[in-house]
Amino acid sequence: MKYFIANWKANFTIGDATRWIDEFLSFDLSLLQNKEIIICAPYHVLSLLNQKVPSYVKLGAQTISEYDSGAFTGEITASMIHDLVSYSLIGHSERRNYFHEDEIILGKKCEYSFKYNIEPIYCVRNEKDIVPEHISFVAYEPIEAIGSGENQPIQEVLNMKQKLALMSSTKFIYGGSVNENNIHEYADSVEIDGLLIGGASLNPLHFYQIITTHTE
Ligand code: PGA
Secondary structure (H helix, E strand, C coil), X not given: CCEEEEECXXXXXXXXXXXXXXXXXCCCHHXXXXXXXXXXXXXXXXXXXXXXXXXXXXEEECCCCCCCCCCCCCCCCHHHHCCCCCEEEECCXXXXXXXXXXXXXXXXXXXXXHHCCCXXXXXXXXXXXXXXXXXXXXXXXXXXXXXXXCCCCHHHHHHHHHHXXXXXXXXXXXXXXXXXXXXXXXXXXXXXXXXXXXXXXXXHHHHHHHHHCCCC
């Protein structure tokens, strides 16, 4: 069973998200059975998506506050959205880079995710990024592959998996320029439990093709 995780990043108005999900749901949904589909959408469209997606499509946040709840102006906390999302990306390199999220902050984010039953999908750039305890999903995203069109060859991805020395129960996800043309390389490998898809997930047809070109 593979996980197909869309990361919409900072894109889409409510209208855009509505058009996206309506188009996605117009495709042959019977081909989505036995796939684990997660859409990590920006907060302002989560509620809309929640009303529209079938139960087998799960929602995720793209980050979560390192605080619990209360006087933290502007924050979206796990306690606020735990009834909307099942997952949250944590530690994406864009968060580490642009928002200076270090391992202490990322550890707090994981702590509150767990407290409110949101499963972290913990992103690492390489083996130097320490994975906190109790993480069940690790997404390896080499910086140079993100948004560049230069997806990392499968053998290099698998070499990094070895270096990360994850527990066998931990799901290993790859992300970085995955699209409908190179998906086979990853989807056909039993070593890879899922894909994290940014740019290509903004097009509902491409995301659908990525999910459905792979048959178990
Ligand atoms: P990309 O992004 O598919 O556009 O490379 C992946 C990610 O950053 O999660």
